[in-house]
Amino acid sequence: MHTSFQLQSELFKIRIDGRSADLADLFPDWTGHDRVGVISNSPFAPLGASVLIQAAVTQFFNHRRENIAHFTKLLDREGEREVLERTLKRAELTGRRNDPAAAATKAKIAFGAYAEIYVLHIDKRTGDHSSLDVFPANREVTVPKDFIAVITQLADLGITRLLLPEGPSGDATLDWEIRAALRDRIQDVFVYHPEGRVSDFNIEISATSPVVEENPEAVLSAREVIAAIETNFGPNFSERTRNALALMRSRINEVSEDVVRGVKERREARLVDGMPSESYRRIGLEEGLQVLSGITGR
Template sequence: MHVIDALSTDFYEVELAGAAGTAQDVFAQWNAHDRLGVLIYEPLAALGATHLIQLACMCFYDAKPLRRTERKVYPEMFAIHVGGWWGGHGNFDFWPPRREVQVSNDPQAILGVLNDFGITRLALPERPVRDIVHRRKEEDCALDRLATAVMYSPTGRVAAPDFSIRSNNRRSERDVQRVINPTALSEQSIAQLVQTAVPVKETDADFMPRQLALNAGITEAMREQAVQQRAALKVDGLVTESYRFAELGQVLKRL
């Protein structure tokens, strides 16, 4: 389904420095032209950034409310798989297919994709700063545009976090389960979805084949690990994830 209907900003509670925060504490001054990029280096890793992705989706719609009522577009965000396909994440609304891509595990190539997509808000797994030499001016191009960089963990909890995001609504987990165990809808279900007011990706003929193709390398053991990691984040059935901000001046040395 489309996050326009499925999720709401008030599903998420931000805690920063031990105090209640807001989406603006995570994505300061989000505007209508912001774009989220999520780097994925291992199987189903972006599940650890579920709430960050969903919060960015809400910022996308809140910045320009007519996207919910008139345009009804998918969020401008991109899942970037590094060095292989690490599972289909289309259920998080990384759709159409151009918004979920693969790039070689080469920092220069990764930075090139970030620049090509015009990423302004970056999520990447915890990675150390390294002595990476990028192509001339490519770093300046990215840093001129980047407003936020956040490190996540595939487990959902980073070391020494700067902030956490807690869901207070179980609906936020719906797409997590669909990423872990993608299932094809029946013809009857698709026919019903076609009649809904907001067009949804599940009715696209290439949606499920695309997700199955991206999941070709995902094993049952990987799925089970993802289930266990998600369960470990729950308190009374609700999930809390933690994150750490990455210094913009160093983040491109973490690719």
């Protein structure tokens, strides 16, 4: 939840169809019920859409800020604010003021939730993306390489903005009721490339600060992130942080060190002054279903 304070709208320079745009143009009609689903079919593929994902996170918190009275009322109604404030006070008294869990508590008091970002790994897990604030752990799910299984998972998660890795098209035949349900819910489909640039793009987003690269860098540096937290806080961190570190540690070997190194080197090579720039193609739902069918080998 560190992203609630880290990311701001001005960190993203957006162009749509060659014209300057903003987050509202990128994600029109955003609501408190929007959920972003990112399909991943290769190691750390979603990092090819890291700027778009972080823009979505920013839009999520922008919406919370604009409607803060509503979300504060929900916390107060459930009596949760008082519990959170007591938790934060306890952290400060025990020397854990800057513990990651304490920072998350502050953000929860301010915003009430993590951004609704989900990564759907096709066939097998392909890297831990929690440093992009894809958290808690149930927001990274593994789905069989089966078109209907993935479609069902998207529906069950209530995905409204879909990010697909670029690939060949396939047969997207569906029963009409399934297609109608998807059409009613999914508002945007974006095609991205794991290496950050797609062919025939109509959207380009460039970071205006190296801050936007901090989270992707952390994704590819899990061992260093764990070591830094343990060094900075020693044994004096919360059980919640300890559990989060254990989960990160358990997922380190999903992708070999050689593959991680290759992804990292290629990513660093395409940064401009330490900042990422990526392109995407916004497409209609029907074309998106065809791409998804191709990805799942239907």
